[in-house]
Amino acid sequence: xxxxxxxxPRFNGTQMVMIDVIIALLxxxxxxxxxxxxxxxxxxxxxVLSALLADFLFSSLLLKRFTSVLDGxxxxxxxxxxxxxxxxxxxxxxxxxxxxxxxxxxxxWGGLGKNRFNPALVGREFMSVFFASIMTSPNIWKFKDLIxxxxxxxFKGLEDGFLSDYFSSVLFQTKGAMGEYSIVCIAxxxxxxxxxxxxxxxxxxxxxxTFTLLNWLVGDIGLSYxxxxxxxxxxxxxxDMPSSPTTKNGKIYYGLMIGVATFAFLKGGIRYEYMSYxxxxxxxxxxxxxxxxxxxxxxxxxxxxxxxxxxxxxxxxIGCAILAVLSLYYYDLIHFLVFIYIVYVVLKxxxxxxxxxNNVV
Amino acid sequence: MLLISSLKKKTxxxxxxxxxxxxxxxxxxxxxxxxxGLVVEVGTHLKKYELxxxxxxxxxxxxxAPVSGVVKGIVSIDGRSMLHIENDFKETAxxxxxxxxxxxxxxxxxxxxxxxxxxxxGGSQFPTHLKYQVEGKRIDTLIFNGVECEPFLSAxxxxxxxxxxxxxxxxxxxxxxxxxxxxxxxxxxxHKELRNVLLKCASGLGMELEVRLVPNSxxxxxxxxxxxxxxxxxxxKGFIPSDYGVLVTNIGTLWAMYNAVxxxxxYIERVVTVSGNSCSNxxxxxxxIGTPVAHVLNQTKNSCDLSSQTVVIGGAxxxxxxxxxxxxxxxxxxxxLVLKKNRVLVNNCIKCGxxxxxxxxxxxxxxxxxxNIANNIEGLDSFNLQDCIECGACAYVCxxxxxxxxxxxxxxxxxx
Numbered sequence: 115x116x117x118x119x120x121x122x123p124r125f126n127g128t129q130m131v132m133i134d135v136i137i138a139l140l141x142x143x144x145x146x147x148x149x150x151x152x153x154x155x156x157x158x159x160x161x162v163l164s165a166l167l168a169d170f171l172f173s174s175l176l177l178k179r180f181t182s183v184l185d186g187x188x189x190x191x192x193x194x195x196x197x198x199x200x201x202x203x204x205x206x207x208x209x210x211x212x213x214x215x216x217x218x219x220x221x222x223w224g225g226l227g228k229n230r231f232n233p234a235l236v237g238r239e240f241m242s243v244f245f246a247s248i249m250t251s252p253n254i255w256k257f258k259d260l261i262x263x264x265x266x267x268x269f270k271g272l273e274d275g276f277l278s279d280y281f282s283s284v285l286f287q288t289k290g291a292m293g294e295y296s297i298v299c300i301a302x303x304x305x306x307x308x309x310x311x312x313x314x315x316x317x318x319x320x321x322x323x324t325f326t327l328l329n330w331l332v333g334d335i336g337l338s339y340x341x342x343x344x345x346x347x348x349x350x351x352x353x354d355m356p357s358s359p360t361t362k363n364g365k366i367y368y369g370l371m372i373g374v375a376t377f378a379f380l381k382g383g384i385r386y387e388y389m390s391y392x393x394x395x396x397x398x399x400x401x402x403x404x405x406x407x408x409x410x411x412x413x414x415x416x417x418x419x420x421x422x423x424x425x426x427x428x429x430x431x432i433g434c435a436i437l438a439v440l441s442l443y444y445y446d447l448i449h450f451l452v453f454i455y456i457v458y459v460v461l462k463x464x465x466x467x468x469x470x471x472n473n474v475v
Numbered sequence: 476m477l478l479i480s481s482l483k484k485k486t487x488x489x490x491x492x493x494x495x496x497x498x499x500x501x502x503x504x505x506x507x508x509x510x511x512g513l514v515v516e517v518g519t520h521l522k523k524y525e526l527x528x529x530x531x532x533x534x535x536x537x538x539x540a541p542v543s544g545v546v547k548g549i550v551s552i553d554g555r556s557m558l559h560i561e562n563d564f565k566e567t568a569x570x571x572x573x574x575x576x577x578x579x580x581x582x583x584x585x586x587x588x589x590x591x592x593x594x595x596x597g598g599s600q601f602p603t604h605l606k607y608q609v610e611g612k613r614i615d616t617l618i619f620n621g622v623e624c625e626p627f628l629s630a631x632x633x634x635x636x637x638x639x640x641x642x643x644x645x646x647x648x649x650x651x652x653x654x655x656x657x658x659x660x661x662x663x664x665x666h667k668e669l670r671n672v673l674l675k676c677a678s679g680l681g682m683e684l685e686v687r688l689v690p691n692s693x694x695x696x697x698x699x700x701x702x703x704x705x706x707x708x709x710x711x712k713g714f715i716p717s718d719y720g721v722l723v724t725n726i727g728t729l730w731a732m733y734n735a736v737x738x739x740x741x742y743i744e745r746v747v748t749v750s751g752n753s754c755s756n757x758x759x760x761x762x763x764i765g766t767p768v769a770h771v772l773n774q775t776k777n778s779c780d781l782s783s784q785t786v787v788i789g790g791a792x793x794x795x796x797x798x799x800x801x802x803x804x805x806x807x808x809x810x811x812l813v814l815k816k817n818r819v820l821v822n823n824c825i826k827c828g829x830x831x832x833x834x835x836x837x838x839x840x841x842x843x844x845x846x847n848i849a850n851n852i853e854g855l856d857s858f859n860l861q862d863c864i865e866c867g868a869c870a871y872v873c874x875x876x877x878x879x880x881x882x883x884x885x886x887x888x889x890x891x
Contacts, residue, residue, distance in 0.1 A: 117880040119792040119867035120785050120814050121479075121626065121752070128822045128875050185822070227823035227875065307557065314832075360828035409837040411712030411859040412699060474877045475824045475845040 128226070131355075132186030133313050138303035139193050139350070141366075142272040145296040150196025150201050154292060155207050157201070161192035164209040168216035176463070177225050177471050187226045191215050194234035194350055197248075198390070199241070202257045207248055209242040222459045224467040231397045232354045235390045236455075243449040255290070263386070282362075292352075294342030304349035316365035317372075320349050324373025332381075338379055339388065346388035348372075357397040364407035367425070371403075372396045375436050382440040395435055402428060476692045477791075477833040477868045479626050484865050486750050487629040489758045491637055494774045496542055496564070501550065501557035501803040506536030506596065507602055513558065517548045523568035524741050526592075527558060536602055537592040538806075541763035543567040543821035544558050553798045571739035582612060584736070590740045591735035592806075597696070598725025599788060600807040603728055606717070608832055609653065613719040615657045618705050619646060619729055621662040621669075622689055622696035623747065625790030628810045630746040631726040632666055633759045638730060645733035653673035653722070659685045659705050663695065674742055693792065694866040698723045700835050704803075711860045712836065714729055742806060749775050751764055751812035754782050762804050768811055769800035779813045787812040792867045801876070822875035830869035830879065840869035840879050847886040855886045863887070 165188040173182040192212045198339060199208065215237025223229040242249045293300070307313045325344065343462040350371055352358065359368050375392035396403075406424045409415040442448050504511045511528040515521060521540040529537040543566055573586045582753045587606040593603040597620065619642070623631045635642065650658050654853050660814040662669055677684035689695050703709050710719055724732075727745055734740040747762040749771060756775045758852045768786060772779055779786055779800075787794040788808045804811070831838040839858055846854030863883055870879040 115798075116785060116796040116886070117793060117870075118796075119871045119879075119880075120787050120794070120796060120812070120817060121791045122817055122871060122876075125478075126874050127820060127871070128825060129827070131827070131874050145738075149531040225823055227825035311829075314828075325612075344629075355825045355827040358826075360826050360839065362828075364833065365828075404839075407840060408858075410829070411711070411838055411862040412836040413714070414859070441798050473848050474821060474875070475841055475848065 123312040128188055131188055132136050132190050133189045134310050135350070136186065138312075139190075139197075139308045140321045141171070141264060141299035141302050142197060142293050142296065143193070146201075146292050146407070148472065150292075153201055154196075154305065157199075157205065157292075158193065158196050158469045160205050161208050161212040162189055164212040165189065165192035165195075165216050167212045169221070172221040176221055176412075176468070179225060179471075182225060185226055187220070188216055190249070191219070191233045191237070194236045195348075197346060198234065198238050198291050200254045200257060201292055203241075204253060207241055207245045209428055210244065214236075214240040218456065218459055219411065222467070224463075224471055227356045228467070229356050230401070231394055232351050232357045235351060235394050235397075238387075239394070239452055240392055243452045246449070251317050280408055290340045290343055291346075293346045294340050297342050297345055300345045300349055304345075307349070307353075313349070314362070314364055314365060317353050317358060317470070318348045318370040320369030321352055321373045321376075322365045324370045325376055328373065328377040332377075338385075341373075343389055344376065347393055351389075352395050352396075357400055359400045359404040359407065361404050361407045362407070364403045367407060368396055368400060368403050368414065371399075371432050378436050379440065379443075382443070384440075384443055391439055392436075395439060398430055398431070398435075399428070476603055476690070477694075478691065479693045481663075481691060481765060482498070482626045482750070482752075483623075483629045483632065483665070486627070486748050486757045486759060487632050487666070489515070489525045489629075489633070490670040490792065491746055491759045491761055493761045494766075494771065495530070496562055496763060497766055498562050499561040499767065499772035500541055500544070500562060501767060501801060502527060502538055502541075502765040503803060503805045504556050504558055505805075506530035506538075507600055509534060509536075510556070511536060511538060513549075515546050517546050519546050520544070520563075521546060521560065521707065522847075524571065524743065525569055527560075534605065535570075535589060536594060537589065537741075538602075538764070539592055539743055541743040541765050551852070552801050552803070557765075557803060559608065573739040575735075576648070578890055579648075579652060581607065584652060586744050588732060588735055591729045591740065593728065593735050593808045594742065595725055596731055596745055596807060596809065597725035598793060598807045598809070603724070606722065606724070608789075609717045609722070612717050613657050613720055614653045614717060614722055616657045616659060616706055616722070617646070617650055617653065618659045618661055618701060618721060618723045619726060620696060620698070620701055620723050620767045621660055621666075621726045622701060623790075623809065624663070624691075624693045625794075625809070626693075627750040627812055628748045628790050629750075630759055631660075632669070634662070634726050634730050634746055635662070635669060635673065639673060641733045641737070642726065642729050642818040643677060643680055643684075645729055645736060646684075647680070648736065649724075649732075649839065656683070657685065657763075658683065659687050661687045661689050661701055661705060663691050663828055664678055664688050665691050672871045693868055693871075694835050694864070697835060697866060699864070700812075710711060712864060719862055731806075745804070745806065745808070747771070747804060747808060747859040748810040749777070749812075750810060751787075751814045754778075754813035754814045758765045764806055767801045767803050768797060770773055771804070772800070772813070777813060777824050783816060785816050787814060793865065819876050821878060824873075824875055826879050827874060833868040833872050835866060835868060836864055838863055840883070841877070843846045843886050844879060844882040847882040847889070850889075852889055857891060860886050860890055 170183040172191040173179045215233045217234035219233025221230050372392050379388035498866045509530040511530040523543045525540045542562045544560045544562045550559045588604040597603040719733050744763045750757045785796050842858045
């Protein structure tokens, strides 16, 4: 029996969603290639291969899904992962990161769509924990001699020196992780995803607005952050479909809280991973956010007092979680979170997820 | 808000044409919620317009013979029982008796509508006389629903374009019986050329008419959504619009009412759009209730192959696919569509939230799937499954082809 509807929009499969994200990331690949040439392409190749291998291996073994490697999500994860690391990260670390991103970030949850955390960021945290000496040494961000296209002033024609500097730095700046070089290219990708309706404006808007507002309110006292990094996280990671809320108001709240968390982490002295931590933290709450912001059915008068209370309680919880992460960071215990995560997801897979592999939700 | 390319341009300019009547008619014996019982015996010779079956109870319905012929018996097509009538091509008809308009009362009108078997032509086939049993209620707004938000269908549009005089006479009658001041014809923005035609004709008749253009979105033609667009009142599903002073009537129903009241004709024929993305000869046709789909497709010189195509009775979003081409046109069928088979690739839900975005009832369709799979009836209830209008918008946009409708129907059967 075939059920309604009998028509579907064209170019609308899961695969198409992934292809669109890959297209949106292409400008960044190009900029990375400008900066480092072959090095970046090598790293991307290694990450993609490792992710695809992990996806094929474990989806077949654990989920009995032999074709899920074709959905393209592994490529997206690998690309995003590469964009969050330094270009001089050793290849085996990147390969390990991509491998664990797929295994622990996706397959053990039951496959694409069921993961509660963004796989690329999970992979990144695994790298930081298991290769701590490499990933957290200050040397990892010293790669001046590798750069093929140096920062240059593309707007020499402009009279105003400050403006032309600013424009150039927005267009191309070899600082930080590989996806952070060009704010323009990130924004371009974001625009493409918005136009294709693969992301909605809610999360990026509320995230950036909150972050800017907090910066402005508190007064920027020497907070050092990378706008490129924040934008990359905002557009490509915070909007990741499986790990973000499904309702519109929920998305606004979710973006808002990521903005708050990012700001708090920056203020608390987390140097590099403020964005990853805040997104991962809110990933954990995204189901609750969806439910708290459940829309009122047509014609139903909502209980706004009850909702307000629920929002308040949720905000309290998230606030506590932010403080907890800050304290763990302060005492250098963040890696225990990753160990707990591993135990949790493995146990959960054994006793629960593996029985529900064939459920679509 | 969901926009679906309407694809009506293909058929909306084609005038209504008639078809030869087929040899075999299969009269659906499903009324509204209850099935109908035969009032004629097998083997009798029927005259056209003769009552053949009726149901009683809370939702009484009647259905009449669309031709003269012999009752052959009850057959089952697609799992539904149908009355098989063999056409004798003589068209011997019962005399028609229009309603006496001199001493018209509301109850007289509703009795007449029941007697002529008028049911909603928009799809649900709700008995029209029940909708108009509004004694003691104050009706402020009469909305005539010309919003065919389903893609492909243009049956209501051509009716408004070609038969507006009939429609207006019936609308004026209803307005005077119900003592309503505000009469609204709602049409989609894509048909805005119709607005001036309707307004001009209405002013010629001395009728106060409001033509409301509503967005081209889906499902704008849903009763509750249309009421909100016209009166900005949000009525919850399950509540009765006439309690809020609003009555919504589909254009096809209005035309059936005209035929019943002014000509005395029972509801035995309707306008049907033949279209689809895999259909070669398109058009709008006057088709009798009970005509098999195969006959309509033959007459319009369309060929179809059920192994590679889907044939749908109704609209592409809410209609029913047929397993057998003998399936007949029923009172709520606005179209016959020949469509390419959908390629369905069920993947995991990726929680993109598109279904939540497009749901006209502001529900969370993905949660229905989750709770239906888990057999959690309380969960289904707490996400307001009973408010779902089954419009199919969620399943349309879903990139993972999650079987949303299947789970919604299954979940609803667990709820009630």
